[in-house]
Amino acid sequence: MTSSTAPSGTILITDDNRVNRLLLARGLEQQGHTVAFAEHGREALDLLRNDHFDLMLLDVLMPELDGYEVLAELKLDPHLRDIPVIMTSSLDELDSVVKCVEMGAEDYLNKPINPVLLNARISASLEKKRLRDQQRELISKFATKEVAEDLLTSGFSLGGKQLDASAMFCDIRSFTTLTEAREPAETIELLNDYYTLMMDAIGGEGGIVNQIVGDGLMAIFGAPLPYDHQRLRAVLAARQMVEMIRLFNEEQAAREKVQIKIGIGIASGPVVAGYTGTIHRATYTCVGDTVNIAARLEAHTKVLNRPILIDENTQRGIGDEIALEAQGELQMKGKTQPVTVYSVQVDSLVAETAS
16 A cells, blocks of 8 residues: 555654654654654543544553553543554563553554554554444444444443333324325435434434334433433423424425324333344344333324323423323233323424324
């Protein structure tokens, strides 16, 4: 690979010797790279956490934190451990080379550094990082940010763990009837608009959409990463969803386009969350009684003619911040005890649109 086609990047040179830093920088800048300096390991870690770097040249022997200690901290930080590190050292010892590679270093070069060899190692390391960045971007396209982060930091394994979360189900009313007289392209455009609005409302409150089937979706609040007030935030998201549909319908009416109505069910409690499927094809999901209740509540919105229904566990977590209306008890198939149901009150315009 020649210098004209080699990838360029932003490189952090970490070395306590000023002469070494300047001479390395001159050669790298001639190759089209952008260079920054750190005089010791602690300064390097601070820079890595505050700025973007594609690669680091790291000296082994330094004051404050030596190269080994920097590697150890990088390995523990999920946001920094993928930055390629090329060690530079005057230590020509096999044990030092092995130790650095085992700790995650991409390569090890002895001083004085051969510039041709250095350029080759940097080009190879930057290409590997480019491929890893593409993988991260690809995962993010097919998974939510939270799930993608969980995959990249914890790795993939089938199985799950029990946690407390809020499950939400939402779908479009009479969607089959709406689409019968419309062209496929118009239906897809409608769905894309619908999901854009719903995902924005859900994601804005910390939820993740983990299933999309036709015109229906399932979302989880409180997984894979737990956070405070997930019940309240699930209900706030549902209210935003209904409001967005109201505004969307106003635009649709102005364009003489089809208008839609939605129903949302939310339940809270213990769920088992994790990756299910096979090692070749899997998805992140949640299962359990809480999920089943949320699905049944969404279906029950058609019966009660209410846009948002929640269970009593969700109701306990939202306090007096949102107006609710008791809807009595619902005996669900497979459950020995009935579920107390509440509808979330919305203003009259929203209720008229979404009921």
